[in-house]
Amino acid sequence: MKEYLAKIDWNNTLKNKRATECWNILKSEIDCVVDKFVPLKKQGKRSKKNHLSKEAIRKIKYKQIIWKRYRHNGSEEDYSIYKEALNQATAEIRNS
Incomplete structure (x- = not known):
């Protein structure tokens, strides 16, 4: 150019x-x-995470919801629930 x-x-x-x-x-x-x-960017299709099980995806979504709740409230109780959800999601990801 x-x-x-x-x-x-x-x-x-x-x-x-x-x-x-x-x-x-x-x-x-x-x-x-x-x-x-300047080339045009092609709209790509989002790839589905085939390596994750449905249970792992469900736990990840739950963890994200709990994180939003914790960020909104900021309470220690919500944080401990988030940490538990985080650990469960991480374990499920590793298993799948």
Whole structure:
């Protein structure tokens, strides 16, 4: 892109033009370069975690819900419930 834009003779292209005309020319050149050189990202499909069992996924979701509850309340009781859910989820992940 840089080399392509460097090859354009900007002095002759923008000579004797008003500011709005110069801006429109510059903008159109940049749009052309972006269309030419910048690839479009394809929307990928999220892969399903096949290596995790349904029970592991269920425990992970439960752990996330408990974490949100702890972050909202901040109580020690919620934190201990979260730690227990974390340990259960980790153990289930390791098993699957």
